[in-house]
Amino acid sequence: MRHAESVTFGGSGLDRAAEIRGDVPALAAAMQDPAARTVVLWRGKPLVQGIEALDLVRLPLDHPLLAEARHAPVLLGREDGAARFAHDISGWAPADLDTASLGNFVDPSEQVHPAAPEARFAELRRIMNQLGPRDAELAATAKAIHGWHASxxxxxxxxxxxxxxxxxxxxxxxxxxxxxxxxTDPVVIMLITHGNSVLLGRSPGWPQGMYSCLAGFIEPGETVEAAVRREVFEEAGIRVGAVRYLASQPWAFPASLMIGCQGFAESADINIDPVEIEDARWVSREDIAAAFAGRNPEILPARRGAIAHFLLHNWLADTLD
Incomplete structure (x- = not known):
């Protein structure tokens, strides 16, 4: 797929500076550089600013907000020759925290720290499509690595x-x-096609009408192609023949690599496993186009920024090759 790396969280070309991770003097020098900056997370939410197009905030390492951090920062890489770190301040307790909103499918709440009143912490899954490629990669990397340390x-x-x-x-x-x-947990996500239709499913607890591509974790000793065939048959009872790789997306919710593939169905009869999914259906190209345009009341397509949306969009546009 020619433009595979244009998927959200991919393709920014971040210099990860791996060669200085174990070099204590080099790390110390990087942290003392006045041009060094850090991104900040609170409970997995990155600190951002802006209205429509958002910017990931990069704070100097002596910023007072960082007094909330309980652990040393993680080195994310370099931008323009200067180090970029990630601090976590999850121990901070906002005075007006609405705990009910934190359990939503997508958390709409935002938190403002008094030391940075011009910015706010926002849920990455909700804002991912408003970030530029570099900001998205930095935010996803910071969320994934700090999430790993926490668990x-x-x-x-x-x-x-x-x-x-x-x-x-x-x-x-x-x-x-x-x-x-x-x-990092490898996950296959499948654009399964049969003629002019694509196979979509939904899990219990998703917003009403939301459908997406089927997906599942790769098991030990299994190839990507075998995982595609197994997951589709287990969830929807569909036999899949040829499988080809399309694109991948790091997905820090909490620690997956989504491996996008196209599979060609050998049958059309659906027999779902209700333990795995709530529903599955074949959806025509025309109905997918209507859903993307907001004119299909039965289907709410996968959210913008997710690789499922990326695959479906490119299938509609005939740009999978």
């Missing part, structure tokens, strides 16, 4: 508390010496 504080081998190394890109167990690295 992997103990050694998986012996259970002892592990320590952060390599500028945030490794955890080492002082008890048994095990090294642990950030987790």
């Amino acid at each position: 992997h504080g103990f050694c998986a081998r012996c259970g002892a508390a592990s320590e952060v190394h390599q500028a945030g890109w490794q955890r080492v167990c002082p008890a048994c010496g095990a090294h642990h690295f950030p987790r």
Whole structure:
């Protein structure tokens, strides 16, 4: 797929500066550079500013807001030769926090810290399509790596508390010496076609009318192609023949790599597994186009910015090749 990397969270060409992660003097120099900046997360929400097109806020390392951080920052990479870090201030408790909104499918609430009144923390899944490629990659990387640290504080081998190394890109167990690295779970997401129609499904708990491409985790010892065929048959009872790779998207909700593929169905009879999905249906190209235009009352298409929307849009435009 010629423009695969134009998917949200991909293709910004970030210099990740991996060569200085374990170089203590180089890291110290990078942090002392006046041009160094950091992005800030609160409970996985990046700090942004703007109205329609949003900017990811980059704060100097001596900004007073960073006093809320309880752990050292993670090195994300370099921009224009200067280091970019990520701080997490999830321990901060906003005075007017509406906890009810935090459990929504997409959290609409925003939080403003008094030390940065011109900016706010916003849920990344809701704003991802309003960020530029570089800002989106930095925000997703920061969310994924800090999320990994939050859930992997103990050694998986012996259970002892592990320590952060390599500028945030490794955890080492002082008890048994095990090294642990950030987790990424591979997930196949499938554009399954049959003639002029595409197979869409929905999970329980999704907004009314929302449909998307089928998806599922790749199992140990399984190829991408085999995972596509297995997941589609398990969820919808459809046999899939030829499979081809299209594009991928890092998906920090919490730690997946979405591997987008096209599969060609060998049958059209749907037999869903109600434990896996709530519904599945074949949707014509014309009905998908109407849904994208907001003229199909039965189908709410996948959200803009998600790879499912990207795949469906390119299928409609005949630009999968």
